[in-house]
Amino acid sequence: MGLSSETIAGIIENKIDFVRRMGLKVLEAKPRYVKLAAPLSGNENHVGSMYAGAQFTLAEIPGGALAFSTFDLERYYPVVKEISIRFRRPALGDLTIEIAMSEAEARRIAAEAEENGKAEYVLEGILRDASGETVALSRGVYQLRAARH
């Protein structure tokens, strides 16, 4: 169905200059699970912690990566509708985010996109520092759209 972890990393890390410039990395991508990382270095704000926009990007990109690893991209493509991000504490080091989806939810989304041409889904993520502390919380609303409906 979806693409391999290496293929997804190649796309995510290189195809969007904005993302490439911040050094975002795909650590793992398999059906219904992705883990990504962003370095503090190069992404500092004026007080030395990770700038909010870099944290946002780390929270937003997994929605696409997860769609790439889970759904058949010959038939569907993902669109981001809305993202909320709550900043809980300063990000003083590199950050990671993991996003997962249940098998039932993946089936619901594919079936709905097949029938209606699109299906909405919500992904929630936690941005963590190296010690596992929560730095920010994200909630994204995405749509999977059928390529030829």
Place this chain on the structure above:
Amino acid sequence: MGLSSETIAGIIENKIDFVRRMGLKVLEAKPRYVKLAAPLSGNENHVGSMYAGAQFTLAEIPGGALAFSTFDLERYYPVVKEISIRFRRPALGDLTIEIAMSEAEARRIAAEAEENGKAEYVLEGILRDASGETVALSRGVYQLRAARH
């Protein structure tokens, strides 16, 4: 009270590498009003419209710029708590955002920060393309904090 438009532009456009790399510009900054712009060029996503993270940054930075132009930075500094952004249509060109605050609201925030050490405020913005069309809507929750409370 606040800093001049030129000083704010110098800070915003240069002090955060992440922001400098995307070419964000402060078009105007005066007490209780800022206007910023982001170029499509260099910030395209995989389908050629402006990447979501660049739009987020254009929506987030005005909160700091407005605090710089409105409040006395010897006494206060701004912190972003939460941002929501709703993407309405693809951004096919450069974007601008304007953020304004009433005089009464600015007075409330400064008085509250003086009394409690911090004051929360909400800024809503519309990201528009060159023809004035709404591309995205943002809502940011910020805090003004007293430097020495």
